[in-house]
Amino acid sequence: MSALSPDLNNRVALVTGGSRGIGRAIAISLASAGAAVAVNYRQRGDDASQVVDEIESAGGRAIAVRADVSVGDDVTRMIGEVEDRLGIVDILVNNAGMGAFLDIDNLTEAEFDRTLAVNLKSAFLCTQAVLPGMRARRWGRIVNLSSVAARGAGLVGVHYNASKAGIEGLTRGYAARLGREGITVNAVAPGPIDTEMAAPLKAANVAERLPVGRLGDVDEVAQVVLMIVGNGFVTGQTIPVNGGASFI
Known part of the structure; x- marks a missing residue:
């Protein structure tokens, strides 16, 4: 596979807030690219189970794992359960947020x-928890979900x-310290995305x-997350996915 569609067979991914x-x-x-995926949730167990079912129906491996990542x-x-059931975490996506x-x-x-605990502290806690395994293998991909609000007024x-600006600082700090160990750390900064949280944006x-x-x-x-996971030369970056809401 190309870097835009990486081969993640024999890799384990954890997605926080993945339900x-x-x-x-x-x-x-990530599952479509071959990764075994741990779908983290805090409250929506039924939704997480549906994600697992969809991955398994397509021939992939997945588990749902409950944890308050703050x-x-x-x-x-949570990390102990993922390691016991799937293996050492190779790919961490810090997506949980409010x-x-x-x-x-x-x-x-x-x-x-x-807000800072759920959006920022959780990324620190999860990153610290997976680093021993990544360092032992000298390979890891960490992707943090930021927002257009990190660098703009936001709504x-x-x-x-503050929480999303902190995510970008956290991203750069870890990237600078981990690059020589084969671990990349990047952020993806969505703009207005059509999700449940976006209802007020639609109204506006x-x-x-x-x-x-x-x-x-x-x-x-x-798609952008998958691209970053497949590229070992991109680190410490924030990739905007915002429909032109800002040009940075």
Whole structure:
């Protein structure tokens, strides 16, 4: 296979927040390239099981694994379960996230803390947990889901801006330290994507303000993730997938 469609046979992937939306599309895409996929979820067990069923129906291997990835003990247990059932994690996609639409007058300390824990701390915890296995093999791919909001005003709120800007800093920091060990770390920054979370964006008619004139599709984000996983020379980068919402 080419770098745009890598051969991931004998590789194990973990996708956090993989039960729906962008995470679901990424999990299915990685499985289609041959990876055994662990589909992480926190609450939506039925949705995660459906993703597993779809992968298995196509001849792939997958498991659903429950964990709150913003909690260190949960992450440790999750990684142990994935290693026991599938093997050492070669590919980590830190996709789990949240984003309550709140303006600055309604944003509370608790909501700010929770957003950073789910969107940013979780990526740190999961990365730290998979690094020993990647370092032992001298091969690894880590992809973090950022957002156009990391570098722009965004519509969700300053808590979301901060969490996604942090993801990009985390990405560059790990990339600089791990490249010589065969581990790449990159971010993908979607713009408005047609998911459940995007309902307020539809109501605001955001698509009409984009150069492409529509919201993005989850498969278009998954395609970029797959490209990054297949390329060992791209690291420390943030790849925008935003329909021209910004040019960086």
